[in-house]
Amino acid sequence: MVAVSKRQPLRAVQVAHDLGLRHFGESQIQEGVPKIKAAPKDIHWHFVGHLQKNKVRACVKHFQYIHSVDSVKLLQRINQIAGEERFRPEVFLQVNLAMDPDKHGMTAESVAVVLKEALGCPHLSCIGLMGIPPLDLGEGETLGFFKDLANLRSTLRSENPEWPGRLSMGMSRDFEWAIAAGANYVRIGTEIFGERLA
Ligand SMILES: *Cc1c(COP(=O)(O)O)cnc(C)c1O
Numbered sequence: 001m002v003a004v005s006k007r008q009p010l011r012a013v014q015v016a017h018d019l020g021l022r023h024f025g026e027s028q029i030q031e032g033v034p035k036i037k038a039a040p041k042d043i044h045w046h047f048v049g050h051l052q053k054n055k056v057r058a059c060v061k062h063f064q065y066i067h068s069v070d071s072v073k074l075l076q077r078i079n080q081i082a083g084e085e086r087f088r089p090e091v092f093l094q095v096n097l098a099m100d101p102d103k104h105g106m107t108a109e110s111v112a113v114v115l116k117e118a119l120g121c122p123h124l125s126c127i128g129l130m131g132i133p134p135l136d137l138g139e140g141e142t143l144g145f146f147k148d149l150a151n152l153r154s155t156l157r158s159e160n161p162e163w164p165g166r167l168s169m170g171m172s173r174d175f176e177w178a179i180a181a182g183a184n185y186v187r188i189g190t191e192i193f194g195e196r197l198a
Pocket residue numbers: 004006027048049171172173187188189190191
């Protein structure tokens with residue numbers, strides 16, 4: 001479970017850390033980096049937001065996981081900068097299965113090509129897929145969305161048996177469906193911390 005602490009005060013991270021949580025997520029570099037610097041050092045940080053090219057260096061230096069790789073160019077830039085900085089982030093490829101225009105992510109077709117590229121990148125480790133269902137789906141459709149993502153993962157893994165193929169899927173509103181469909185990482189914000197600051 002990744003505790004998504006975006007727009008929550010540092011104090012919230014400290015309390016959750018005292019309770020034993022060690023995986024936290026942020027979705028913006030400007031907000032996340034100062035929090036990471038002030039937070040306990042034994043936290044594993046996950047970047048879950050849309051990553052702009054000019055923020056890749058800061059991201060690679062401070063986050064061990066990047067859930068939101070949504071283009072081959074971003075992948076290559078992460079690989080290059082991770083090499084320069086001597087880090088090796090674990091990344092997920094973000095898939096936009098529903099082709100939701102409000103969301104980032106690649107089509108199911110392009111993710112197959114980008115995965116091949118990712119598995120050849122020496123300075124990062126591609127560990128899985130990430131997806132966010134459209135907000136307007138009903139419960140059964142949400143479960144179906146997560147199962148489709150799991151099936152895509154299985155297809156890709158049969159073509160790339162060395163790939164771990166983990167699934168980052170599920171947020172406060174839908175994590176139970178995501179777990180039922182085989183999520184390995186759920187990204188939970190408000191159900192842990194309450195409402196975010198404006
Ligand atoms: C904010 C955010 C979350 C957590 O959302 P909640 O609904 O508060 O659980 C998870 N994933 C991503 C990508 C987010 O931006």
